[in-house]
Each structure stands twice: as C-alpha cells, then as structure tokens.
Amino acid sequence: xxxxxxxxxxxxxxxxxxxxxxxxxxxxxxxxxxxxxxxxxxxxxxxxxxxxxxxxxxxxxxxxxxxxxxxxxxxxxxxxxxxxxxxxxxxxxxxxxxxxxxxxxxxxxxxxxxxxxxxxxxxxxxxxxxxxxxxxxxxxxxxxxxxxxxxxxxxxxxxxxxxxxxxxxxxxxxxxxxxxxxxxxxxxxxxxxxxxxxxxxxxxxxxxxxxxxxxxxxxxxxxxxxxxxxxxxxxxxxxxxxxxxxxxxxxxxxxxxxxxxxxxxxxxxxxxxxxxxxxxxxxxxxxxxxx
Amino acid sequence: xxxxxxxxxxxxxxxxxxxxxxxxxxxxxxxxxxxxxxxxxxxxxxxxxxxxxxxxxxxxxxxxxxxxxxxxxxxxxxxxxxxxxxxxxxxxxxxxxxxxxxxxxxxxxxxxxxxxxxxxxxxxxxxxxxxxxxxxxxxxxxxxxxxxxxxxxxxxxxxxxxxxxxxxxxxxxxxxxxxxxxxxxxxxxxxxxxxxxxxxxxxxxxxxxxxxxxxxxxxxxxxxxxxxxxxxxxxxxxxxxxxxxxxxxxxxxxxxxxxxxxxxxxxxxxxxxxxxxxxxxxxxxxxxxxx
Numbered sequence: 001x002x003x004x005x006x007x008x009x010x011x012x013x014x015x016x017x018x019x020x021x022x023x024x025x026x027x028x029x030x031x032x033x034x035x036x037x038x039x040x041x042x043x044x045x046x047x048x049x050x051x052x053x054x055x056x057x058x059x060x061x062x063x064x065x066x067x068x069x070x071x072x073x074x075x076x077x078x079x080x081x082x083x084x085x086x087x088x089x090x091x092x093x094x095x096x097x098x099x100x101x102x103x104x105x106x107x108x109x110x111x112x113x114x115x116x117x118x119x120x121x122x123x124x125x126x127x128x129x130x131x132x133x134x135x136x137x138x139x140x141x142x143x144x145x146x147x148x149x150x151x152x153x154x155x156x157x158x159x160x161x162x163x164x165x166x167x168x169x170x171x172x173x174x175x176x177x178x179x180x181x182x183x184x185x186x187x188x189x190x191x192x193x194x195x196x197x198x199x200x201x202x203x204x205x206x207x208x209x210x211x212x213x214x215x216x217x218x219x220x221x222x223x224x225x226x227x228x229x230x231x232x233x234x235x236x237x238x239x240x241x242x243x244x245x246x247x248x249x250x251x252x253x254x255x256x257x258x259x260x261x262x263x264x265x266x267x268x269x270x271x272x273x274x275x276x277x278x279x280x281x282x283x284x285x286x287x288x289x290x291x
Numbered sequence: 292x293x294x295x296x297x298x299x300x301x302x303x304x305x306x307x308x309x310x311x312x313x314x315x316x317x318x319x320x321x322x323x324x325x326x327x328x329x330x331x332x333x334x335x336x337x338x339x340x341x342x343x344x345x346x347x348x349x350x351x352x353x354x355x356x357x358x359x360x361x362x363x364x365x366x367x368x369x370x371x372x373x374x375x376x377x378x379x380x381x382x383x384x385x386x387x388x389x390x391x392x393x394x395x396x397x398x399x400x401x402x403x404x405x406x407x408x409x410x411x412x413x414x415x416x417x418x419x420x421x422x423x424x425x426x427x428x429x430x431x432x433x434x435x436x437x438x439x440x441x442x443x444x445x446x447x448x449x450x451x452x453x454x455x456x457x458x459x460x461x462x463x464x465x466x467x468x469x470x471x472x473x474x475x476x477x478x479x480x481x482x483x484x485x486x487x488x489x490x491x492x493x494x495x496x497x498x499x500x501x502x503x504x505x506x507x508x509x510x511x512x513x514x515x516x517x518x519x520x521x522x523x524x525x526x527x528x529x530x531x532x533x534x535x536x537x538x539x540x541x542x543x544x545x546x547x548x549x550x551x552x553x554x555x556x557x558x559x560x561x562x563x564x565x566x567x568x569x570x571x572x573x574x575x576x577x578x579x580x581x582x
Contacts, residue, residue: 128509128511129511147511148509148511150509187505187506187509188509190497190500190506191497191506191507191509191510191511191514192510192511192513192514194493195493195513195514195517195518196513197553198489198493198517198550199517199572200553200568200569200572200573201546201549201550201553201568201572202485202486202489202546202549203572203573203575203576204549204568204569204571204572204575205545205546205549206481206482206575207571207572207574207575209481212575214478215478215481215482216482216575216579218419218439218441218478218479218482219482219483219579219581220419220420220438220439220482220483220581221581222483222486222487222519222520222523223482223483223486223581224581225516225517225519225520226486226489226490226516226517226519226520227486227576228513228516228517228576229513229516229517230569230572230573230576231573231576231577232513232569232573233573234566234569234570234572234573235566237565237569238562238565238566238569241557241565242557242560242562242565245557245558245560248557249554249557249558252550252553252554252557253554254496255492255493255496255550256547256550256551256554258492258493258495258496259489259492259543259546259547259550260547262488262491262492262543263540263543263544263547266532266533266536266539266540266543267536267540269533269536271529271533274528274529274532274533275525275526275529277491277492277495278491278495278521278523278525278528278529279525280495280498281490281491281492281493281494281495281498281521281525282491282494282521282522282523282524282525283498284494284495284497284498284503284507285494285518285519285521285522286522288507288510290510290511290512290514290515
C-alpha cells in the first residue's frame with residue numbers, strides 16, 4: 001500500500017490489553033503509520049515493543065504528543081489526571097486525546113481540571129471489551145471487532161473532533177455509540193458494576209466459611225459462569241466502584257429490594273410469585289444476545 | 292461382545308436430558324441390555340425411541356419394574372411421590388431405584404411416604420449436570436463424563452445396594468460421592484440455588500425498568516455469564532427453591548448481610564475494605580476449577 005494511513009502517528013499511555021489492542025487493531029487495518037508508547041514499567045514497554053505493539057518506546061512526552069493524530073490514555077483511571085496535566089501544554093493543534101476508562105464522570109472531571117484550554121481536544125471513550133486478562137501479551141488485533149465503544153463527548157468538543165475519534169475506534173472494528181457521561185455511568189452501574197460486585201460478594205461469602213473447600217468441590221457450571229467475573233482485578237474494581245459510587249449505591253439498594261421480595265415470596269411459599277419473577281427474567285434473558 | 296452387560300435391564304421414568312443421557316451413557320459403555328421408558332408425553336417417548344435412547348416404550352409399569360436391575364426416576368421432583376407409590380408393590384427383590392432430583396430432602400420424604408417396605412431399595416442421587424437445555428434431543432452419552440453425582444444413601448440402604456447404584460452412575464462416567472440428604476441440600480443451597488436466585492433477581496430487576504432495552508444493549512460478556520443461569524426453567528427453579536426453602540432462606544439472609552457490608556464500605560468510601568473483599572474473592576475463584 002502506498003496510500004497514506006488514516007493516522008500518521010498515535011501515542012499510547014499504558015500498553016496493556018486496551019492500549020495494546022488499539023495499536024494492534026489499527027496496524028492490522030493498515031490505518032496507522034507510527035505507534036509510540038509510554039508507561040510506568042520499562043519491562044512492560046519493552047515487552048510491547050517486542051510484541052510489535054510499539055514502533056518505539058517514548059522518551060519525551062512533550063515531543064511525542066506534539067505531532068500525534070491520536071493520544072490514547074489507557075492507564076488506570078487514577079493515573080489519568082497526572083497524564084492530562086503533563087501533556088496538555090504540548091498537545092499539537094491537530095492532536096486529539098481519547099481514553100479507555102470504564103467510568104466516565106471521573107475521567108471527565110480529571111480532564112476538566114487538567115487539560116485547560118485543550119479540553120475540546122479530548123473525546124472520552126469506554127471500549128466495552130473487558131477481560132480478566134491484562135498486560136500487553138493479552139492484547140490482540142481482534143479485541144474490539146464487533147464490540148461496543150461508547151463515546152461520551154463533551155459540550156466543548158467540535159463535531160469534527162468527535163468524528164475523528166469515532167473513526168479511530170471504528171478502524172479497530174468497534175461499533176461506536178454516544179451517551180452523556182452521566183448516562184454512561186448509570187447504565188454501566190446496572191449492567192456491569194453491580195453484577196461484578198454481586199459476583200465478588202458471593203465468592204467472598206463462601207470463602208469465609210469453614211466448609212468452603214467442600215462447598216467449592218460441589219460447585220458446577222452455573223457457579224462457574226456466575227463467578228467468572230469475581231476473578232477480575234480487585235484494584236480496578238475497587239476504583240470503578242468508588243468512581244461510580246452514587247449510581248452503584250442506588251443499584252445495590254434496588255437489588256436488595258428485589259432480593260427482599262424474593263425472600264418474602266419464598267418465606268410465604270408463594271409459588272406463583274417465584275415462578276412469575278423467574279419467568280420474566282428467563283424471557284428477557286433468552287431474547288437478549290450480547291453484541 | 293458376548294459378555295453379559297452389567298445391567299440386563301433398566302427402566303427410566305422421564306426420558307429427558309437426565310434420563311436420556313443415563314441410558315445413552317450406559318449403552319455407549321456396553322453396560323445395559325434393554326432400556327424401557329415411561330413418561331407423560333407419548334410424543335416425547337416416541338422421540339426418545341427414535342433417538343435410540345429406548346428399546347421400547349413401556350406399557351405396563353408393574354410388569355417392567357418387576358425384573359429391572361435399575362429404575363431411574365428422572366421426572367420433575369413433584370411427580371416422584373406418585374411414581375414411587377405406583378411402582379412400590381411391583382419392584383422385584385433385585386430391583387434398585389435411584390433418581391435425578393436436584394434436591395434430596397423432599398425426594399427422601401416422598402420415598403419414605405410411598406415406597407413402604409421397599410425403601411431399602413431406593414438410593415437417592417443428584418447428578419450435577421444441569422443445563423438450560425432439556426428434552427430427549429438434548430441427551431448425550433457424554434453428559435456425565437467427569438461430572439459429579441452425589442448419592443445421599445438412607446440408613447435403610449445396605450452397602451451392597453449403595454454400591455450397585457454407585458456402579459451404575461460410574462458406568463456413565465461420573466465421579467460419585469456421598470453426603471447425607473441434609474448436607475446435600477445445605478451445600479447446594481449455597482453453590483447452586485442461591486446463585487440461580489441471584490441471577491434471576493438481577494435480570495428481573497433490569498427487566499422492570501423503562502430503559503431496559505437501552506441497558507441490555509450495553510450489557511457485555513460479564514453480564515452474559517452472570518445471567519446465563521437466568522435462562523433456566525422457571526418451573527424447575529420454583530420447585531427447587533420451595534423444596535429447599537429453609538436452607539435457601541438462610542443463604543439469602545447471609546448474602547444480604549454480605550451485600551450490606553459492601554454497601555456500607557462503598558458509602559463510607561472504604562477503599563481498603565472493598566479491595567480486601569474483592570481480593571479474597573479473586574484468590575478463591577482463581578484457585579477453583581469445576582470438576
């Protein structure tokens with residue numbers, strides 16, 4: 001191919017599953033000329049270079065972000081404020097920033113506090129491609145294919161900037177949609193953060209017991225699938241829960257009410273109520289298929 | 292093969308996933324001579340015959356159970372009391388009865404009330420091979436391979452009778468273990484019945500909402516796995532919950548306490564507590580692998 005790639009240069013902060021897969025997907029699409037990476041671990045960066053994720057490991061942030069088309073910040077959310085503050089003065093006029101954070105209200109707040117007059121160049125994103133695996137060796141060019149990426153554009157973003165960030169994620173194979181940051185955080189409190197918390201809670205409940213080895217020895221495929229997400233990163237999920245605290249507290253409360261209703265139905269031997277709840281759940285679950 | 296099969300004749304009540312797979316597994320092992328089936332649906336029985344599960348469809352229960360080696364009662368638990376009552380007077384001296392029920396206290400009670408002086412010939416069993424699928428077309432010879440079957444022998448059972456029923460399940464490829472019926476029901480309240488109820492509850496909670504379609508459109512693989520068991524049979528799970536009511540009520544109560552603890556930790560922004568609960572859960576879940 002002699003055609004110019006869609007993106008001449010990208011810079012990635014955090015070359016793990018999310019950042020690494022972004023680079024690999026764009027490479028596979030022939031959509032990127034040069035990939036530069038930054039991160040806190042020299043060993044991880046070197047691993048990413050050897051895996052073909054990076055063309056080279058960045059040394060000077062100011063120099064690299066100055067002429068990049070896209071900067072992807074794919075670190076834990078807790079590190080983003082510092083990164084935004086460091087790169088803001090050096091972002092080129094053409095350079096756009098996006099991120100890979102699972103919560104958006106807190107990322108937007110960090111961007112507002114630290115990107116200054118470059119805020120319009122930041123288009124927040126949440127790629128919905130979580131996995132228990134992490135690190136550059138878990139990254140693949142296919143991670144985003146057919147998966148959703150949610151953009152939560154800011155009022156300050158121009159339509160052109162939103163379109164350019166959307167295009168980058170689409171080049172990775174993703175189905176891109178848009179929500180406000182508040183809508184995003186409410187939706188994911190219900191369909192992601194709450195289930196993770198419930199799954200951790202069940203395993204922790206059983207882990208506390210004297211007969212836990214016996215219990216686990218009889219657990220089967222239902223337990224396996226229900227608790228798969230309880231093997232997720234404790235640090236990441238601690239941060240997600242705290243970042244989306246208000247929406248998640250509401251979800252836990254509502255779920256506790258639901259559970260209380262089932263407890264009462266069972267206590268009263270209300271077979272019709274149990275069957276009706278289970279039937280409604282089954283109908284909805286059977287008709288749903290993840291994207 | 293000219294050798295006599297281990298089981299000359301088996302009779303199956305309920306030729307669905309559990310009963311059909313028992314027959315197919317014994318056939319594949321060359322361990323059964325003749326398979327006769329009974330059930331409430333003539334169409335299902337005919338389907339089972341055409342699928343090679345049955346040699347023939349039974350007409351006269353008294354005649355068939357008189358000279359069988361094993362009678363497997365694999366119907367919904369609610370139908371078992373009637374079947375026990377009907378077959379008890381006709382069971383041959385050599386004939387043993389086992390079952391496929393997911394709860395054991397209620398099955399044992401039904402047997403005590405209806406098998407009369409044949410009680411010693413009944414060795415209760417719970418094959419842990421649930422699936423959302425059901426019916427004879429879901430049955431396979433491999434369903435039990437490497438899966439657990441829990442026997443809950445009665446004080447009335449002779450060691451020889453327990454050993455013969457154990458052998459039949461082992462011939463299906465299962466790993467057979469033993470618990471009392473009460474132990475069984477407590478263990479499965481924790482590792483199976485509670486997770487099913489929690490999964491139904493989450494989907495029902497979301498199903499009630501005005502924006503449920505939007506919520507489901509953003510749900511991903513974590514939600515998919517957590518809620519897979521919410522597509523299970525509402526009637527079967529209604530019956531299991533009611534059959535194991537006391538143990539399950541205790542489990543719901545304990546889980547609600549666990550959830551309340553996480554709610555408080557989140558409300559108080561107690562990052563250390565959240566991380567410690569999630570870490571303990573992850574450690575236990577990561578080190579566990581289903582049989």
